[in-house]
Amino acid sequence: MQLKYKITISIIIISLAILSSVSYIYSKLSYASMIDYQKLNLIDHASETSKHIEMELLDNLSSALTMTTAPIVLNSLRKSNLEYEKFTNDEKKSHIDELNKKWMSTDNGSNDFIKKYLENSLALFLKKQQSVFPGVYGEIFITNMHGAMIATTGKLTTLAHAEKYWWKAAYAFGKGKIFIDDRGFDASVNGYVIGIVVPIKSDNEIIGILKVNINTMSTLNDAVKSFALRNHGELKIVRTKGLIVYEDSFAPLSTRINSVILDELNNREIGAGVIKDFSKEVLIAYAPIKIRFNANEITFGGKPKTSGSQKGNENEIWHTVVTFDKELALIETKKTNILIIYIGLFVTFLSAIIAYIVGRWISKPIDELHIAKQKVIEQEEMLIAQSRHAAMGEMISMIAHQWRQPISIISMEANNMIADIALESVDMKKFEAHAESIIDKSQELSKTINDFKNFFRPENSSQEITIEDVFNDVFSVIGKSLHANNIEFIKDFHSTKRISTFSRELMQAIINIVQNSKDAILENTSKDGLIKVGTYDKKDGVLIKIIDNGGGIKDNIIDNIFDPYFSTKNKKNGTGIGLYMSKTIIEKHLNGKIIAYNNDDGACFEIELPDTL
Secondary structure: OOHHHHHHHHHHHHHHHHHHHHHHHHHHHHHHHHHHHHHHHHHHHHHHHHHHHHHHHHHHHHHHHHHHOOHHHHHHHHHHHHHHOOOOHHHHHHHHHHHHHHHHOOOOOOOHHHHHHHOOHHHHHHHHHHHHOOOOEEEEEEEEOOOEEEEEOOOOOOOEOOOOHHHHHHHHHHOOOOEEEEEEEEOOOOEEEEEEEEEEEEOOEEEEEEEEEEEOHHHHHHHHHHHHHHOOOEEEEEEOOOEEEEEOOEOOOOOEOOHHHHHHHHOOOOEEEEEEEOOEEEEEEEEEEOOEEOOEEOEEEOOOOOEOOEOOOOOOOEEEEEEEEHHHHHHHHHHHHHHHHHHHHHHHHHHHHHHHHHOOOOOHHHHHHHHHHHHHHHHHHHHHHHHHHHHHHHHHHHHHHHHHHHHHHHHHHHHHHHHHHHOOOOOHHHHHHHHHHHHHHHHHHHHHHHHHHHHHOOOOOOEEEOHHHHHHHHHHHHHHHHHHOOEEEEEEEOOOOOEEEOHHHHHHHHHHHHHHHHHHHHHHOOOOEEEEEEEEEEOOEEEEEEEEOOOOOOOOOHHHOOOOOOOOOOOOOOOOOHHHHHHHHHHHHOOOEEEEEEOOOOEEEEEEEEOOO
């Protein structure tokens, strides 16, 4: 057999062998990589939705807390409690029972006894708050420290509330604790209602209880619809024991989630997996909806037992659950794999012809291996881009959170001014104080806009900055988040150099590290959190140290914390790419170095940056 035929046949055999191997290896690697990517993607969506709902509920809570500080609320409660001091305990109970019977036996809203609670000055104040968010607030009412209602926006079933489960949860044996009452679907308002129950304190003692019923249907519907517009798959809001609070096209609490993941939901952690759902496999991700206020998780529950149409809540919280058909997740990868096979066959045939003509061109399979490798790199870049979008979503959520309280205070101050005018009790000093408060909060809104606008402004070239400038920008973005979690941010700046770098990329890397420290402090320590930043000049650059008291990094994993997909948080709050992105930005984009090690109380991150890129 002539050499050229031997070469041709050899090329064909070698090419087919390489093609088969590449196709098999690529399919295995790409399928596994795509599944991992889709899991992380679904976790991002579930976490983003959970944080969105958390922010909405926390905003509602902030509005309720603002109500509890109004002078008319505090004065009305002090007056009511003072009236009850003349009674013995038995007389108090008898008096409240008598009022409650009279209340329950009267349905006429124009009755003078009923109007006493519906139209007093405090009730009018509550109705004014109710009108601020039409369609969101349901009944708002306040009881004194003995559980007797003193004002309400609507005719309730009872006047006495001291024996209600939500009242006891908020009173907490006199200690006071915020409670969210998962009441379920209410047909009378065609919405899913929760009650925010807040203890009202004066001189650190409970003097009353405020309950604000809120229709969350719009919030839940927006979260599900927003996901459907931007993504494939399905998103549901689920209770811990499986009842579906909200999903598209089904009545709330009428269906259940697949029981396979109930154990995972019971752990109340972020996670993802592949489950069998009827006859097909689906990817599933889940993230708990947890509400924290002043670093404390707020109790979330409801009436323990099912009663009529009300489905009982047995100490359950809510979770965001996202599902996506596994076959659909892999369809693009399969198409790419088939395309690679067709391309490989064509290349093999072309290589055989070229080999027959010139006896060469035997390097084509190596090019195919390079293409496969390049696709893996592109997928990794796609994942990093997805993470940047998720970070942007979190920043937008921070903007919404930082705006809500100033807006609520502006509304409250305006209402107080209107109430003073209506009551003909205008005090010009108070009036001026209300106006100054409105101006201050308006300026705070304007500053928030500028801070976040600067963070997201495109950066096409390097600029000369000081490291202190960057940290001031970092603190303006995340400072309130640290303060809300009782974490002190200490600045120890010694560097005076101006260096040439990409300031916003450096800012993103530092925010990732500070957020990582914040999460470690909240997870691992019960004492007051501390993050200390130091900057120092070096001969040819600057040195940055970021130190926390979050307990440090375990010795057996400290060498892996900058690896992609590696998380030190046990899947509770992250996907494991934040520190990887920080290292990539600092070392590849800013020509710097980053290392991590432990000190006495926690972790220390050192960043070295050159004077110029």
